Amino acid sequence: MGVTQVPEISVGSCDRTMPVIGMGTAAYPTPDPDTTKAAILEAIGAGYRHFDTAFAYGSEKPLGEAIAEALRLGLVKSRDELFITTKLWSSFAEKDMILPAMKMSLSNLRLEYVDMFLIHWPVRLSKEVKKLPAEKREYILPLDMKSVWEAMEECKNLGLTKGIGVSNFSCKKMEELLATAKIPPAVNQVEMNPIWQQKQLREYCNAKGIHITAYSPLGANNTKWGDNRVMECDVLGEIAKARGKTPAQVSLRWLYEQGVSIVTKSFNKQRMRENLDIFSWSLTEEDSERIAQLPQKKGVLFADVIGPYDISLELDAEI
């Protein structure tokens, strides 16, 4: 099987281009580190150059090991052929904890810099949080946007990351951030797929020059945070059949045609290749129109992940 050349695009204030499709590393149930490492090496062999990790996923260390091994094996010639995204965990979303958290992620990854560092969620979790959903409402706090973003900017200015951005930010949260940001966020990584198309947020981000990366592009099929609403959508199934593709490929191709980048996870050798085979064909206008008409439903809810408190319900209601 050949190596797919994944197109790269410029993303706002980031100092380097981003491969439009990346391999996610949030796996459910959490696999042992060797499984994650082997899947990442397999993905590099298939052509993936963008990897999406986070402190919270526990995948930084196996990703770091896989990168070191890929360089040793000559699968990539130098580290700068790879685009690595990691995220600031909400327990560290406080001014003085951000630089140490960035350094801890770099140490886990065995890297001198990452390519993208994102604020994982628009909330802070207090030190008392031992598990999620959080046991008490008081453990979930709003972000001090100005000071948090200043510390993110410092990480970029120190050369520890090529780009900074956010994740799971609504238009309202973006507005709050942009009011004081000196470096605008390059990326907002959010749930996006044919069943949650994010039309308003995309319009807002386009107008501000902020790039959207789509996570859970397959509806996070077979995970605790997702379901089969994308993979078993009749319309996607019909389009897939007509094009000789799979529903997963139709969803990914649709996202690519919307001009967003994508992070999708498969640790399966065939499926990770299937997910890269989206560049040599296209959807028809009629296909796109049918997808645009699909009923919309948000899949990943803060209320489920951090607890059904007023602050999570407010975040879920924001567009």
Ligand SMILES: NC(=O)c1ccc[n+]([C@@H]2O[C@H](COP(=O)([O-])OP(=O)(O)OC[C@H]3O[C@@H](n4cnc5c(N)ncnc54)[C@H](OP(=O)(O)O)[C@@H]3O)[C@@H](O)[C@H]2O)c1
């Ligand atoms: N910023 C955030 O808050 C956030 C939230 C969620 C996810 N993410 C990131 O986005 C990445 C991707 O999202 P996700 O993992 O939630 O969901 P996803 O990519 O939509 O779906 C992953 C699931 O689909 C399966 N799958 C993959 N390709 C398939 C195919 N061609 N046919 C059938 N099934 C397929 C995978 O299983 P196999 O591995 O067995 O193929 C896995 O169970 C994550 O890994 C993570 O890096 C970020």
